[in-house]
Amino acid sequence: MQSRAAPEAVFCAGRAFRAAVMPVLILTLAASGPETTRYDVRHFSDCRTASIYAASHPTVGRYLYHVTAKLMGARTASAGNGRFQGRGTAVLALGVSQFQLPRWTWPQSSAAQRAAYDSFAAALRVHEVGHRTIARAAIQNQVLALTVLARSREAAEHALRSALATQLRATSDELLQKEELYDRVTEHGKRQSDGPLYGFPGGDDVVFSCP
Numbered sequence: 001m002q003s004r005a006a007p008e009a010v011f012c013a014g015r016a017f018r019a020a021v022m023p024v025l026i027l028t029l030a031a032s033g034p035e036t037t038r039y040d041v042r043h044f045s046d047c048r049t050a051s052i053y054a055a056s057h058p059t060v061g062r063y064l065y066h067v068t069a070k071l072m073g074a075r076t077a078s079a080g081n082g083r084f085q086g087r088g089t090a091v092l093a094l095g096v097s098q099f100q101l102p103r104w105t106w107p108q109s110s111a112a113q114r115a116a117y118d119s120f121a122a123a124l125r126v127h128e129v130g131h132r133t134i135a136r137a138a139i140q141n142q143v144l145a146l147t148v149l150a151r152s153r154e155a156a157e158h159a160l161r162s163a164l165a166t167q168l169r170a171t172s173d174e175l176l177q178k179e180e181l182y183d184r185v186t187e188h189g190k191r192q193s194d195g196p197l198y199g200f201p202g203g204d205d206v207v208f209s210c211p
């Protein structure tokens with residue numbers, strides 16, 4: 001028996017992590033989806049306006065991803081006394097993911113201003129990569145044996161799928177807490193250098209001040 005519908009938790013990491021975990025059913029067979037980058041293209045009137053925007057928008061950078069769960073090698077067998085045992089393997093993986101990063105300009109930008117912006121953008125990317133590092137460590141190739149007992153073969157198959165969804169939720173919740181803690185201790189990157197103090201990825205602090 002192969003699960004036709006793999007439960008998939010879709011949630012936003014990084015600065016979008018305030019969003020709740022939203023488990024949805026999506027057909028997927030991809031063990032690990034592609035990673036893309038989308039740029040937030042903005043044209044500001046000057047450097048200062050851009051830096052004010054950065055300071056007042058904590059969702060400038062994001063790392064969004066799906067966690068996929070597949071039920072592999074599922075099978076049912078009579079367990080005697082009118083009971084059926086279902087066994088399978090839950091395989092969790094990172095599905096499609098996307099970095100969202102700024103690409104900002106303003107007229108008459110000085111070399112010093114560009115350097116300040118480039119440092120900001122680079123540090124922000126490091127922060128978002130940190131979200132990916134945390135997700136990968138928690139999710140990548142997570143394989144768990146599932147065993148259920150039910151009163152019919154169909155019920156056993158159903159219980160296996162439920163166990164898969166439960167596992168996905170538990171893993172997603174745990175991961176969500178880790179990502180939120182990472183954002184809390186690094187203040188969404190503003191104190192990125194503090195990350196390693198808490199066992200999280202580090203890097204330069206994300207600051208953008210116009211010279």
Ligand SMILES: [Zn+2]
Nearest residue numbers: 014015183188
């Ligand atoms: Zn973050």
